[in-house]
Amino acid sequence: MGEVILLPCGESMLVIAEQSGVEWYGCSLRADSRDTYLGAENRAYLLTHLQSVLEPEEPITSAGVIDGHRVRWVLSLAEMHHSLYVRDGPAEVKTLYWQDRDGRTASVSRLSHSDVLEWRSILNMALGSSASLPR
Numbered sequence: 785m786g787e788v789i790l791l792p793c794g795e796s797m798l799v800i801a802e803q804s805g806v807e808w809y810g811c812s813l814r815a816d817s818r819d820t821y822l823g824a825e826n827r828a829y830l831l832t833h834l835q836s837v838l839e840p841e842e843p844i845t846s847a848g849v850i851d852g853h854r855v856r857w858v859l860s861l862a863e864m865h866h867s868l869y870v871r872d873g874p875a876e877v878k879t880l881y882w883q884d885r886d887g888r889t890a891s892v893s894r895l896s897h898s899d900v901l902e903w904r905s906i907l908n909m910a911l912g913s914s915a916s917l918p919r
Contacts, residue, residue: 786801786802786803786804787801787802787809787827788800788801788802789801789809789831789906789910790906791834791902791903791906791907792895792899792902792903793813793880793893793895793899794893794894794895794896794899795815795893796813796814796815796891796893797813797814797815798811798812798813798814799811799812799813799814799819800830802827803824807826807827808824808825808826808862809824809825809826809827809830810823810824811823811824811825811830811861811866813882813891813893820890820891821863821864822861822864822866822882822890823860823861823862823863823864823865823866824861824862824863825859825861825862829859830859831907831910831911832911833858833859833868834858834859834903834907835907835911836858837858837868837870837878837880837895837903838878838900838903838904838907840856840870840872844856844872847869848869850869850871850881850883850889851881851889851892853871853879854871855869855870855871855881856869856870856872857869858870864884864885865884865885866882866883866884866885866890867882867883868880868881868882869881869883875897876896876897876900877894877895877896877897878894878895878899878900879892879893879894879895880892880893880894880895
């Protein structure tokens with residue numbers, strides 16, 4: 785089995801798993817022992833885009849509104865064509881919205897401050913970075 789990266793997403797877990805024989809990593813949401821496959825991309829794309837959940841580039845550009853809140857785009861995946869959007873706040877909470885190829889919200893999860901810290905640590909380690917991301 786190849787590399788697997790697990791990122792907590794509130795009540796679920798984002799599973800990023802190396803696909804054997806190809807240069808892609810599949811992404812799934814695991815909740816209640818059930819996996820929902822979201823799509824795939826290469827490792828560098830996934831990790832660098834997921835970092836932007838934690839620390840968006842300035843200036844922040846709104847991608848639109850979901851559930852009455854302004855969100856920013858994070859990434860889009862091949863195969864199943866799910867896209868990830870994030871709402872920053874309130875406070876240090878992040879709300880993740882996964883939408884399917886038709887723009888329907890497939891999953892909503894909230895990252896607490898401790899989840900954000902865990903993501904930072906896991907992504908830094910996965911990227912082989914000894915320097916921590918800016919806060």
